[in-house]
Amino acid sequence: MSDISEQKPRTGEHGGASSKEPAALGMRIEDLSAFYGSFKALTDVSMDIRANKVTALIGPSGCGKSTFIRCLNRMHEIIPGALAKGCVKLGDQDIYAKYVDPVRIRRRIGMVFQKPNPFSKSIYENVAWGARINGYKGDMVELVERSLRRAALWDEVKDRLKESGLGLSGGQQQRLCIARTLAVEPEVILMDEPASALDPVSTQKIEDTMEELRQRYTVVIVTHNMQQAARISDYTGFFYIENMGDPGRLWEFDETSKMFSAPDRKETEDYVTGRFG
Amino acid sequence: MPRETFQQELDRLLGEVVDLGREVESCLGTMSEALETHDAEVAAGQIGVDAHYKERGAEIDEECMILQARQAPVARDLRLIYTVQAVTNSLVRVGTLCEHICQAIAETADAQRDPDLEAALLEMSRGARDLFRQGLEIFAARDIDRAHGLEADDDRVDLLYAEAMNLAVNPGKDGSGSPEWRVQAALTVHYLERIADHGVDIGERTVFLVTGERMESAMRQYRDRQLDQYDD
Numbered sequence A: 001m002s003d004i005s006e007q008k009p010r011t012g013e014h015g016g017a018s019s020k021e022p023a024a025l026g027m028r029i030e031d032l033s034a035f036y037g038s039f040k041a042l043t044d045v046s047m048d049i050r051a052n053k054v055t056a057l058i059g060p061s062g063c064g065k066s067t068f069i070r071c072l073n074r075m076h077e078i079i080p081g082a083l084a085k086g087c088v089k090l091g092d093q094d095i096y097a098k099y100v101d102p103v104r105i106r107r108r109i110g111m112v113f114q115k116p117n118p119f120s121k122s123i124y125e126n127v128a129w130g131a132r133i134n135g136y137k138g139d140m141v142e143l144v145e146r147s148l149r150r151a152a153l154w155d156e157v158k159d160r161l162k163e164s165g166l167g168l169s170g171g172q173q174q175r176l177c178i179a180r181t182l183a184v185e186p187e188v189i190l191m192d193e194p195a196s197a198l199d200p201v202s203t204q205k206i207e208d209t210m211e212e213l214r215q216r217y218t219v220v221i222v223t224h225n226m227q228q229a230a231r232i233s234d235y236t237g238f239f240y241i242e243n244m245g246d247p248g249r250l251w252e253f254d255e256t257s258k259m260f261s262a263p264d265r266k267e268t269e270d271y272v273t274g275r276f277g
Numbered sequence B: 001m002p003r004e005t006f007q008q009e010l011d012r013l014l015g016e017v018v019d020l021g022r023e024v025e026s027c028l029g030t031m032s033e034a035l036e037t038h039d040a041e042v043a044a045g046q047i048g049v050d051a052h053y054k055e056r057g058a059e060i061d062e063e064c065m066i067l068q069a070r071q072a073p074v075a076r077d078l079r080l081i082y083t084v085q086a087v088t089n090s091l092v093r094v095g096t097l098c099e100h101i102c103q104a105i106a107e108t109a110d111a112q113r114d115p116d117l118e119a120a121l122l123e124m125s126r127g128a129r130d131l132f133r134q135g136l137e138i139f140a141a142r143d144i145d146r147a148h149g150l151e152a153d154d155d156r157v158d159l160l161y162a163e164a165m166n167l168a169v170n171p172g173k174d175g176s177g178s179p180e181w182r183v184q185a186a187l188t189v190h191y192l193e194r195i196a197d198h199g200v201d202i203g204e205r206t207v208f209l210v211t212g213e214r215m216e217s218a219m220r221q222y223r224d225r226q227l228d229q230y231d232d
Helices: A065-071 A102-108 A123-133 A140-150 A170-183 A200-213 A226-232 A266-272 B004-037 B040-044 B049-071 B075-107 B115-141 B144-169 B179-211 B215-231
Strands: A025-036 A039-050 A054-058 A082-090 A109-112 A188-192 A218-222 A235-240 A249-255
Touching: A025 A065, A039 A065, A039 A218, A039 A235, A039 A249, A054 A065, A054 A226, A065 A188, A065 A218, A102 A109, A109 A170, A123 A140, A123 A170, A140 A170, A140 A200, A170 A188, A170 A200, A200 A218, A200 A226, A235 A266, A249 A266, A266 B075, B004 B040, B004 B049, B004 B075, B004 B115, B004 B179, B040 B075, B049 B075, B075 B115, B075 B179, B115 B144, B115 B179, B144 B179
Parallel strands: A054 A218, A054 A235, A109 A188, A188 A218
Antiparallel strands: A025 A039, A025 A082, A235 A249
């Protein structure tokens, strides 16, 4: 397993999909590297993200998973000195092309963070706000309800939409943040450890929500919970740092069923079986 | 190393399966001896072992279930538990078949035999026993290189099976043995063929355990690898 040349990630056919009929392409990443000043945190990542599928990213701490996901909607560059090189395509559009407005990109590729961060506004306003500042002209009441339903929160909050979002439980707040993301009608949803701060019941609800989301959106999720990755994702990418101080790499990428039953590379098998990390 | 306790539990589980395999192998040896010597007493001594093997098999199954519930195994750990359950099932089945054959030997020890059919039976018994031993050794040592020869050996047992069945249904005019013995011989031929198949299955499942590939796919990769070497 260790004889794989040139540090290329081991992938199934079709950039990770070893099935005979791969799903349509959602995003294509080619030779992506990410820097914090002169420090290279991530190097040469190439990956095809399939549309309407859940792609999970796993790997030990510090291997570049969160950096990678933040490069996918140009949030990485918000950090002073941070830089991404390479090509990230959403459909046919290179999101790093010179003429591209990063704010527009973030509308099309939404993000949910580790800690729920609702605004100190009503539940209704939390969901409506993003759509309103983006000039949404449709029926706002209908949009709020639809977004809350898709985030599997509607039944729990429909009678208290005017109450503060901060009064909800942690799990409900996270689903409110998902609803807020959905309200601007993105194509891709990025989630950076969305359930790591939640109790098991709330985690289960988030996972159920993701099952719904995959029907309409392309989802990429960073998680440290490998059983969660195994439960909810269609594809899994394993990020790894071979030697201390090296940049993180995509070490192996394939269908989740393969990654958790018979991965090709020893390091992946050691990681998913809990033998290191 | 993380999960040290889990690894110890897996090692112990593997040891239990190999121990059960050795017991069944010993039973198979006794059965072969009784078949050759027509020793009803030795054969009768094996009657009842089936219940013991089933009990051991059920214990191993339960341990596998508990490990799955507690440790949520994936990748090689998952393949190991999956393989252990399948191999254990094969071992218990072979034990049961052995007991059936011993029962037949004990019941027909004094019956008149067909020498040709008996010769084929004894040859099959040696072949089946050898395949079972090979499968068990491959599993115990994870020596999957040896698994590539299993199918050829199984083909030889299958040929003997066809020959023995032909003799069983087409008795000669003289020396064809008593009808009772002939029926038991036909059943024994069938049981021996099943034992050989279980041996092959244990070896092939070990290939999956080690490589994550099914035997057929692993064989294809093995052949392709040989060809690639010539390309270089």
